[in-house]
Amino acid sequence: MAALKLRWICLLFLAGAHLAAATPSAAAEPAEIGSRRELFVEESLIEQLSGKAELRLHHPTPREVAITFELPWEGNASGYATVIPDGDRYRMYYRGHRYIIDPPPLRQAQAEVVCYAESPDGIHWVKPKLGLFDWPPTMNNTGSKENNILWRGGYETHNFAPFKDSNPDCPPDQLFKAVGGTTSSKGLLTFKSADGIHWSKLSEGPVVTQGAFDSHNTVFWDAAHRRYSMYVRYFSEGEFRGIRSIGMAYSRDFTTWSEPVGLSYPNSPPQQMYTNQIAPYYRAPHLLLGFPTRFVSRPLSDHAKRLEPVKTRSQFIASLQGSNAYSGAEVTDGVFMASRNGLSFRRWDEAFLRPGPQGEGRWIYGDNYQSYGLFETKSATPNCPNDLSMHFNEGSWRDDLHRVRRYTLRLDGFVSLNAPLAGGELLTKPLKFLGKRLSLNYATSAAGSLRVEIQDSEGSPIPGYSLADADELFGDSIDETARWNGRSDVGELVGRVVRLKFVLADGDLYSYQFPKD
Numbered sequence: 001m002a003a004l005k006l007r008w009i010c011l012l013f014l015a016g017a018h019l020a021a022a023t024p025s026a027a028a029e030p031a032e033i034g035s036r037r038e039l040f041v042e043e044s045l046i047e048q049l050s051g052k053a054e055l056r057l058h059h060p061t062p063r064e065v066a067i068t069f070e071l072p073w074e075g076n077a078s079g080y081a082t083v084i085p086d087g088d089r090y091r092m093y094y095r096g097h098r099y100i101i102d103p104p105p106l107r108q109a110q111a112e113v114v115c116y117a118e119s120p121d122g123i124h125w126v127k128p129k130l131g132l133f134d135w136p137p138t139m140n141n142t143g144s145k146e147n148n149i150l151w152r153g154g155y156e157t158h159n160f161a162p163f164k165d166s167n168p169d170c171p172p173d174q175l176f177k178a179v180g181g182t183t184s185s186k187g188l189l190t191f192k193s194a195d196g197i198h199w200s201k202l203s204e205g206p207v208v209t210q211g212a213f214d215s216h217n218t219v220f221w222d223a224a225h226r227r228y229s230m231y232v233r234y235f236s237e238g239e240f241r242g243i244r245s246i247g248m249a250y251s252r253d254f255t256t257w258s259e260p261v262g263l264s265y266p267n268s269p270p271q272q273m274y275t276n277q278i279a280p281y282y283r284a285p286h287l288l289l290g291f292p293t294r295f296v297s298r299p300l301s302d303h304a305k306r307l308e309p310v311k312t313r314s315q316f317i318a319s320l321q322g323s324n325a326y327s328g329a330e331v332t333d334g335v336f337m338a339s340r341n342g343l344s345f346r347r348w349d350e351a352f353l354r355p356g357p358q359g360e361g362r363w364i365y366g367d368n369y370q371s372y373g374l375f376e377t378k379s380a381t382p383n384c385p386n387d388l389s390m391h392f393n394e395g396s397w398r399d400d401l402h403r404v405r406r407y408t409l410r411l412d413g414f415v416s417l418n419a420p421l422a423g424g425e426l427l428t429k430p431l432k433f434l435g436k437r438l439s440l441n442y443a444t445s446a447a448g449s450l451r452v453e454i455q456d457s458e459g460s461p462i463p464g465y466s467l468a469d470a471d472e473l474f475g476d477s478i479d480e481t482a483r484w485n486g487r488s489d490v491g492e493l494v495g496r497v498v499r500l501k502f503v504l505a506d507g508d509l510y511s512y513q514f515p516k517d
Helices: 003-020 022-026 303-306 310-320
Strands: 031-034 036-041 046-051 054-057 061-068 079-088 091-095 114-117 147-149 161-164 177-179 189-193 199-201 218-222 229-235 244-251 279-281 284-290 293-294 331-339 345-353 375-377 386-393 405-410 415-419 424-428 430-433 437-456 474-481 498-513
Touching: 003 345, 036 284, 046 375, 054 345, 079 161, 079 415, 177 218, 218 279, 303 310, 415 424, 430 498
Parallel strands: 031 430
Antiparallel strands: 036 498, 046 424, 054 415, 061 405, 079 091, 091 114, 114 147, 161 177, 177 189, 189 199, 218 229, 229 244, 279 284, 284 331, 293 331, 331 345, 375 386, 386 405, 415 498, 424 498, 437 474, 437 498
């Protein structure tokens, strides 16, 4: 009965969310953005684009290899990494595992384990000897504890997904929490840790049982909605039937959970999502950003057989021994999506990360999976802002090449308002703000420019803040203050309903904010 009640609560919550979005009176209310940073990752605050202006998806830049999976308890099926910035260090959790694909059939070489690495800067990583579990595992514990194995348990080792709980009511012994499990464990179990190293079970049994789960399921404290949100591997027509997708469940106490409900992607064609990697963006926590892995199944054409890694693909096909589940020409890449309510996502259909040049050999199922977690790292260029870093895996199925590589992006740089030199404009919907200045994260060419007009609720320029008053900005900064005739203070407009008009030429605007400083 409790599960049924939760199901109805979840459905009512969904219905309310959709009704609010569709009600004209609700849509006409000005958006209260306060001092939040707003990005262009979805269109909720956009009234109109004109001229040559468009929203443009950007792509991360590959950097150095972060870690390799060369240890005996790791291997070519390691992955599902999570990175958590924690004080003066970065923590990485990942699955250690290896498959044998040559000679056939496809089979596990060893049991799955949860591994741990640390970094002082998010760039250089070490694998500490934790002394917690024996390897190899034996009945009489005669293996060595000189390893970085963090957890060796049951089915949860397949996809152990931790997070640092930011809920202000979180008990100290549960500062770190995790979920993990598969259909073999009848669902997802929960775990706790006070220090991120020593873990124990939190739930006696699975807390979410509806789903497929054989992927990286994620969970976090959603401060905007004051609940824990969990995103799970989900199929559109039930367990392992239909399209691979993503389901969302939530809980107020991390103990009792609603049943997962499938996400929606308006104006996006059906696509197979393998992982989800959804979390609040730490610079704008009211926005949930997702980085799912897209699974694309193709026929094994002559062209597909020639795509690198040719040898590994041939071995993989042979290891399947006539299975109809895969052709051998399946490929995976990275996708980007964003949401304000956590249920309906603006999904960008073009890849966030492409597999890349054929010679690099990432045109195979299992590569280009994004790890869970975004984190700041110091720029390699002096006097420049920090980079936004993330990880993707490469070299799947290959013992000597399987690894995780760091990629970087500009802060807030997922999607921009872009215009060529011919120019373009964006007009926001009515909004109210708190703050004394307008901060802009933007970049232009030498010939490009950005100007901002502040209008009243009817669309008329407010005296002193018109386009004619706006100072022309050009350059590249993550925190440039807009000015009108040299004046930056907009405090007199706090509480008024306004619209922002951005006029851009040969440039990109990534975010805007009315900070209180």
